[in-house]
Amino acid sequence: MSDLKIPRDREDDYGAAAIKARQELVRDRTDSALEHVANYSLDPAVLPGNIENFTGVAQVPMGLAGPLLVNGEHAQGEFLVPLATTEGTLVASYSRGMKLCRAAGGITATVIDDRMQRAPVFSFDNARQARAFSSWLDDNFEPIAAAAETTTSSGKLLDIQKFSVSKLLYTRFNYSTGDAAGQNMTGKATFAACAWIKQNYPGELHFLLEGQFATDKKTSIVNMLHTRGKRVVAEITLPAALVQEHMNVSTDKLWAARLRGQLGSIMSVTNNNGNHSANGITAIFIATGQDVANVAESSAMYGFTELLPNGDLYASVTLPSLIIATYGGGTGLATQRECLEIMGCYGTGKVYKLAEIIAATVLAGELSLGSAVVAEEWVQAHDDLGRNRP
Template structure:
C-alpha cells in the first residue's frame, strides 16, 4: 500500500506560543472545518491555557464530566482522620448513590481504619549479556556497586529515593526492577529519568559496557501484573472496618451470614476467572476519584487490583477489608494543579506536598464503601432495579 497522492493536513500549532485561547480556538475552527462538528461546549473552560504545558499538547478545549458529592465518610487512618466529603466524577448513574450508601454504613459503624503499608515505584531495565553466567555475574557486580548506582539515580531528582534493585534472569537477559519511593508524585517519569542515569553509569563503569533497554516490561507500567500484586507498585493500602450486624440489616438490607456465604462464592468465581480482583468493582470508585482530582486515569489499569478479606464474627458482626497493592496516585504535579482538579483535592485537604499517603487512604476507604454497597445490593436484589431507576437516561 502506498500513501502517494494522499494529502495529510496536520493539526495547526503556534510555534511562538501554543498554549493560548487563540491557539485553542484556531484548532477548534480547524476541527469544525475538517469534520462538520460543532464544538460549542468543548470551547467553555475557566482556566488559562498557559497552565497546560506538561499536561497536554494541541489543546483545543475541555471534556466536562459531572462531579457528584458523597459522604460524610468517617476515616480513622494514620494520615486521613475525620469526616470526608468525596468528589466523584462519573457519567454512570447509581454510582454516586451507591458509594454514598456504603459511606453511611461505614460512618455509622465507627468509620474505616486505613493504613499505607508500603511504597514502591519501578522502572525495569533489561541488560543483554552473552550468556546466563554473564548475566548472573553482572547482577553480583550491581550488588557490589549499589551505593554508586543509587547516587547516579538520585542525582536526577529531589524526591525520588532508590531503595533496592531486584534481579531476574532469563537466558542471557538480566531483568532489573529498580524500586523507588517518590514522595507526593506518582513518579513514573521521575523514576524513568533516574533509572536511565543509573543504567548509563552501569554501562560506562562496567568493564564489558553491557547493552540495555530502559524498560524490559516487568515494571508493567499502566498494566496489571501479578508481580505488582505481590511486590507493590505505587502504594499498598489497606482499608478495614467492622460492620454491625444490625446496621447491615437496617441500612443495606443484608445480613452478615449471607454476606459471608456470598463472599465464598464470589471468591471461587474470581479464582476461576483469573481475576486481578476478588472484590466487586474498585475501578468504579477509583476512576471517579481519579478524574475529579487530576490523576493519570490510565493508572486505574494497575490501581484497580484488590484483595478482599472478610470474617464472620461470633457476635454477628462482619469484618471487611480490602487491600489495594498497586495504587498509583499523586497530590502534586501533573494534572493535580489544574483548576477544578485542585479544588477537588482541596475539598479533601489533600493538595500539595505531604498529602499523598492521606489521599491514598481516602481512595482505599472510598473503594471499601463501594464494595459494601454493591455486594449488599446483589444480595438484596436491587442491583438491577437501582440501575433501572437511576442509571438510565430518559427524555
C-alpha cells in the same frame, strides 16, 4: 493526499489564536459546533506539559459522596469525596456504603508500602555472566543509587530486585517518589543509573531502560505482590444488626455470597476478587487530575472478609498498586486542584492521606454493591437512578 492538518503555532501554541484556529478547523470540517468544548474557565497558559493541540475541555459531571469517616494515620475525620462520572447510581451507591461504615465507627486505613519502578533488562553472552553482574549490582548499590538520585530532589532508590532468565537479568529499580506518582522521575533516574553502570562495569553488557517488567499501565501479578505506587489497606468490623438495618441483608448471606464470588474470581483468573474497585478509583482519578490510565494497575484489589463468631462481619480491601499524586502532573490544574482541596489533599505531604481516603472509598463501594447484589436491589437501583431518559 489529504489537506487536513491540525493548526499549530511554534511560538505560542497555547495562545488564543492557535486555539481558535483548531476550533475553527473542527467547525469547518465536522458537524460539531463546539458550543461546550470551547467554553472553559482554566487558563491555557498553564497547560504545557499536560496536553498538546489544546482545543477545549471535556466536562464530566461531578458529585459528592459521603461523608466518609476515616480512621487513618494521615486521613482522620469526615471527608466529602468528589466523584466525576457519567454512571448513574455510582455516587449514591458509594454514599450508601459510607453511611453504613460511618455508623459502624469509620474505616481504618493504613499505608503499608510505597515504591515506584523502572525495570531495565540487561543482556549478556551467557547465564554465568548474568549471574556475575547480579552480584556486582549488590556490591555497587550505593554508587548506583547516588547516580540515580542526582536527577531528582525527592526520589530515592530503595533497592534493586533481580530476576534471572536465560542470559538476561531483569531488574526492578524501586524508588520512593514523595508526593509525585513518579513514573517519569524513575525513568530519568534509572537512565542515569544505567549510564553509570555501563561506564563502570568491568564486563560487556547491553541494556534496555524498560524491559516491560514494571508493567506501566497494565495490570500484573508482579506489581500486586511487590507493590507499585502505594499499597494501602482499608478495614472495618460491621455489627450484624447494623448491616441488616442499613443494607437489608444478613452478614451470613454476605459471607456466603463472598465465598461464591471468590470461586468465580479464581475461575476467571482476574486481578481483583471484589465487585467494582475501578468505579470509585476512576471517578476520583478524573476529579483529582490523576493519570486515568493508571486505573489499569490501581484497580487491582485483594478483598478479604471474615464472618466472626458473634455474627459480625470483618471486611477489608488491599490496593497493592495504587498510583496517585497530590503534586505535579494534572493535580495542579484548576478544577482538579479544587477537588483535591475538598479533601484537604492538595500539595506536598498529602499523598498518603489521599491513599487512605481512596482505599476507604473503595471499601465502602464494595460493601454497598455487594449488599445490593445479595439483597436483589442492584438491578432496581440502576433502573431507578441509572437511566438517562430524554
